[in-house]
Amino acid sequence: MVIFGIDIRVYFLLFLTYSVAGWCMEVVGKLIEKKKFINRGFLIGPYCPIYGTGAILITFLLNRYTNDPFVLFIMAILVCGTLEYLTSYFMEKIYHARWWDYSQRKFNINGRVCLNTIIPFGLLGMFIMYVSNPFLIGKIEALPELELNIISGVLFTIFLLDNIISTNVISFVGKTTKEFGKSLDNTEEITNKVKEALLNKSGLYRRLLEAYPKVQSIKVKIKEKKEEIKRQVVEQTDEFRENMNKQKQEIIDKVGDLKELPKKTKTKNKKESK
Numbered sequence: 001m002v003i004f005g006i007d008i009r010v011y012f013l014l015f016l017t018y019s020v021a022g023w024c025m026e027v028v029g030k031l032i033e034k035k036k037f038i039n040r041g042f043l044i045g046p047y048c049p050i051y052g053t054g055a056i057l058i059t060f061l062l063n064r065y066t067n068d069p070f071v072l073f074i075m076a077i078l079v080c081g082t083l084e085y086l087t088s089y090f091m092e093k094i095y096h097a098r099w100w101d102y103s104q105r106k107f108n109i110n111g112r113v114c115l116n117t118i119i120p121f122g123l124l125g126m127f128i129m130y131v132s133n134p135f136l137i138g139k140i141e142a143l144p145e146l147e148l149n150i151i152s153g154v155l156f157t158i159f160l161l162d163n164i165i166s167t168n169v170i171s172f173v174g175k176t177t178k179e180f181g182k183s184l185d186n187t188e189e190i191t192n193k194v195k196e197a198l199l200n201k202s203g204l205y206r207r208l209l210e211a212y213p214k215v216q217s218i219k220v221k222i223k224e225k226k227e228e229i230k231r232q233v234v235e236q237t238d239e240f241r242e243n244m245n246k247q248k249q250e251i252i253d254k255v256g257d258l259k260e261l262p263k264k265t266k267t268k269n270k271k272e273s274k
Contacts, residue, residue: 015052022051076125088112
């Protein structure tokens, strides 16, 4: 399938490449700022789809402006700024959480975008159109048909499964954790809370906890709920046993009364015959 002269498989591999590159940029940026690793990804894998989406939008929409670098720069700012704002808004509405917040920075709009972050997007847009796209598209299109099908198919399957798992996890977390999303940018808090849990978990579970540490608290809540149900079952069992013992004693007493009834009747008859 071809869109605007480019094979859809090429678009997907471009999207994934820029998503991974964006994740690396985010992690390195936080590493320099905080002197520690902070996972900035929403998904399990090492990618930020917002970067891949922005790159694809630039590729689709701004090809006509490549003859004018200044216009390309401005249009890239508008496209990426709009994408960043809408992504922040809808992720917060859907998952009740924020993955970034610029409220403390100057020239921000509702903490979702700010001037000193969208200007680099303009530069990145120019880099994409003038440098990386020609290189990457050339390399991808040079792949043999079979290799292109296998690589794009396998990576798409992995990416799709990642989206399904991650979306379900974060939806579950958002519904069961009241405080989730109340802080402005909680990615550092997320990383700190899972360090101990990472030591004894499997690789996939470690990555899930690293991205979504609230899962650990959900596990604790589930355990507490199981204990509560167990306690209620024990209490109801004890109550049932007590009631059964009472009914058993009542039956024994009644049977005893029935056994005594003939003797009482016989004694009464003797008295009447006298």
